[in-house]
Amino acid sequence: MKIGDNIQEIRERERNYKRSYVASCLGISTRAYCNIENNITDITLNRLVEIAEIMECDPLYILQYKELNNKLSNPNKPLDVVQSNHGKKDIILQKELLETQKHILELLKNLLERNKIKL
Structure with missing residues (x-):
């Protein structure tokens, strides 16, 4: 996983921001920001x-x-959803969300440990 790639895709696809705008908001040069997106920094x-x-999103996102996008856009992977009016679909989606959140927490924990950050 390359965080810079994710940042660039969110910036371009979801926010339509220019690199210079984000760099300005961060108080750094456009070049320094490019290095973040290019996974150099x-x-x-x-x-x-x-x-x-x-x-305007969560760091976990x-x-x-x-x-997350690969999971949603992979047409060959069947969705684990039961079509029912009895709440089964919601339960399955909640279980998937819970598993995703657990995975995100583990990623954050590893990131904190790698950067020697204690809470």
Whole structure:
């Protein structure tokens, strides 16, 4: 997973922001911001939070952007949904959401440990 790739796709596809705009919001040069998107510069947790605020999303969304979109856009992967009016569809979706949230928490935990950040 490349966080910079996720940031770039969110910026281009969902927000339609220019790199220079995001760089300005962060108070850094456009070149420095390009290095983040190109995965040249390692991103800190604080910077990830700042970028998420600019993109108006959760930092966890950035971390799992491609994984979530691949899951939604893969036509060959059958959806694990039961068509019913009795709430089964909601239960299955809630279970998937819970598993995704657990995975996101594990990713964040690893990111914090890697950057030696304690809460």
